[in-house]
Amino acid sequence: MVEFTLDGQAVSAPEGELLVHALARHGTFVPTLCHDAKLDPYGGCRVCVVELEGAPRPVPACATRVTAGMSISTNGRAGELRRTLTEMLLVEHLNANPGGRPNELVSLAQELGAEAPFVLPDAKREPYDDRNKLMGYDPDACILCARCVRYTQEVMMCSALSLEGRGAEGAEARIVPTWDRSWLDTECELCGGCLSVCPTGAIYEKFLEGAPAGQEQGLEKVKSTCTFCGVGCQIDLNVEPETKRIAKVTSDPSYVSNEGDLCVKGRFAFNFVHHPDRLTEPLVRGEDGELHPTDWDTALRLAAEGLRRVMHEHGTQSVGVLSSARLTNEENFLIQKLARTALRTNSVHSCEAT
Numbered sequence: 634m635v636e637f638t639l640d641g642q643a644v645s646a647p648e649g650e651l652l653v654h655a656l657a658r659h660g661t662f663v664p665t666l667c668h669d670a671k672l673d674p675y676g677g678c679r680v681c682v683v684e685l686e687g688a689p690r691p692v693p694a695c696a697t698r699v700t701a702g703m704s705i706s707t708n709g710r711a712g713e714l715r716r717t718l719t720e721m722l723l724v725e726h727l728n729a730n731p732g733g734r735p736n737e738l739v740s741l742a743q744e745l746g747a748e749a750p751f752v753l754p755d756a757k758r759e760p761y762d763d764r765n766k767l768m769g770y771d772p773d774a775c776i777l778c779a780r781c782v783r784y785t786q787e788v789m790m791c792s793a794l795s796l797e798g799r800g801a802e803g804a805e806a807r808i809v810p811t812w813d814r815s816w817l818d819t820e821c822e823l824c825g826g827c828l829s830v831c832p833t834g835a836i837y838e839k840f841l842e843g844a845p846a847g848q849e850q851g852l853e854k855v856k857s858t859c860t861f862c863g864v865g866c867q868i869d870l871n872v873e874p875e876t877k878r879i880a881k882v883t884s885d886p887s888y889v890s891n892e893g894d895l896c897v898k899g900r901f902a903f904n905f906v907h908h909p910d911r912l913t914e915p916l917v918r919g920e921d922g923e924l925h926p927t928d929w930d931t932a933l934r935l936a937a938e939g940l941r942r943v944m945h946e947h948g949t950q951s952v953g954v955l956s957s958a959r960l961t962n963e964e965n966f967l968i969q970k971l972a973r974t975a976l977r978t979n980s981v982h983s984c985e986a987t
């Protein structure tokens with residue numbers, strides 16, 4: 634740990650910790666847009682600037698590390714600069730809401746009382762249409778912070794997205810799937826990670842295009858476990874309060890098993906939950922050979938009677954239990970417990986292991 638000064642107070646932090654994190658632990662929250670704790674320091678948008686005594690100009694808190702004896706000021710000139718930078722970003726931010734996702738730039742502008750002083754006449758960018766059905770990108774909402782590009786490079790370890798045209802004369806800076814192809818023709822696995830880290834909602838769920846601003850904030854988050862494989866990623870089902878239907882799936886970086894990352898199934902394949910063909914009540918086959926709805930007590934009693942009869946007539950090893958990695962580890966543990974102790978069979982297996 635080293636000591637440094639924060640707005641006139643002596644504080645301490647591990648040497649080398651990013652300032653933005655050290656400051657937050659001391660209750661001083663510096664706004665960020667391009668920063669993501671999961672990604673390498675970038676320092677692109679500059680809205681996190683703070684003053685560092687002795688430095689010729691303000692420094693980005695997300696890309697500056699704690700050193701012993703440094704003196705940091707987060708108010709005064711840095712605050713003014715932050716407001717001006719926010720206004721500059723707003724000048725080219727022509728669509729604040731492509732698909733109902735949270736917009737950190739708009740929230741920051743409201744917090745700082747910043748408004749676009751004018752709109753650049755040539756700010757409108759050429760729309761981007763991609764033939765994938767899950768993710769859309771609106772260049773008019775993009776602030777070119779490169780969080781999406783860095784996520785796909787640093788977390789997904791692929792080069793599906795590029796930031797192109799920056800600084801090139803006559804070119805329009807924008808995010809594009811690499812080589813100007815569709816997302817579907819790159820290494821992209823449609824995991825939606827780039828969408829989840831985008832601070833302005835410029836990358837959004839296509840099926841929510843046109844959703845009202847702030848739609849995501851109005852959804853009820855129900856924490857759950859993805860049932861598609863044994864990794865057991867933690868997810869939030871975002872449920873519409875009135876219809877009780879799932880509008881989207883998100884995940885939080887604080888979730889231990891997956892740190893907010895998901896694959897295409899966990900993030901986008903949730904429509905089965907409301908599919909009309911889905912079984913919603915137990916069915917028991919009657920004398921007529923057809924399946925008939927019944928209540929859980931009856932179904933469980935009949936299943937237990939059937940198992941008991943087979944075990945009695947043919948021995949316990951005549952019964953086997955097939956489980957699934959789509960269940961949680963805890964549920965699989967209970968199933969093998971049921972097999973070995975209640976049914977007294979060691980024939981227990983998972984369908985995913987074969």
Ligand code: SF4
Binds near residue numbers: 784794825826
């Ligand atoms: S969806 Fe996933 S793999 Fe595809 S570009 Fe985004 S982060 Fe990369």
Ligand code: SF4
Binds near residue numbers: 830
């Ligand atoms: S799409 Fe989003 S994350 Fe990517 S550069 Fe634009 S604003 Fe940043």
Ligand code: SF4
Binds near residue numbers: 896
């Ligand atoms: S999100 Fe993907 S990796 Fe995670 S549990 Fe679901 S299917 Fe498995």
Ligand code: FES
Binds near residue numbers: 665666
């Ligand atoms: S958040 Fe620090 S420079 Fe963008």
